[in-house]
Amino acid sequence: MPAERPDSPGGDQELWALAAGGDVAAFGELFNRHVAGVWNYAYRLTGSWATAEDLASLTFLTAWRRVGEVTLVNDSARPWLYTVTANLARREQRRLGRFAAVLTRLPRNPVVRDHAEDVAGQVDADRRLKAVLDAVAKLPRAERRAVELCLLGGLSNGEAAAVLGIAEPSVRARISRARTRLRELLRDTGVLAGGDF
Secondary structure, X not given: OOOOOOOOOOOHHHHHHHHHOOOHHHHHHHHHHHHHHHHHHHHHHHOOHHHHHHHHHXXXXXXXXXXXXXXXXXXXOHHHHHHHHHHHHHHHHHHHHHXXXXXXXXXXXXXXXXXXXXXXXXXXXXXXXHHHHHHHHOOOHHHHHHHHHHHHOOOOHHHHHHHHOOOHHHHHHHHHHHHHHHHHHXXXXXXXXXXXX
16 A cells, blocks of 8 residues: 655655655656656757657656665656666667668668658757767767766756766766867867857
8 A cells, every 4th residue: 555645745755765655646746847857858868859758758667667676866866867768868879770770781762751850850959969969979988978967967966976976076077078078079060159068
């Protein structure tokens, strides 16, 4: 039987514990608090609205399945949810890479594209995001993880430090080095016109 919920929702840790005890409404509250952030993070990692929606759904499915096994960091579910999202995004990118490799071996026939994807691909923000994601992918792994969590995911340096298991000054140093490299990688792409990094 689920634990009794307080009248007003508490912190993430309290809601997580209630959900681990079988309280579906507590998990629903966690979902409502974090789904927009998880979707935005997934979109920033993939540059695809549809993929971001799929990844957000898979992240919360994973959370529901593992709610009894996970301990939250600093009373926030967000760092853990973002880590799951990033792992799922990497797995999806590997899958898409294998799929693209298979397509190159097929005979060339006209492909009917999804109209919604064509429209989304024409938006300048998507082009800029793709360029940034390509540049982020070229960073050393440690810097890339810090960028994914802090610059793309919006976690604080402290939250990212807890997720990565390093000191907060190390996160700041990785972000600083990554910004310098990103400016270099993006210099000739026109992405830096808005001063993103």
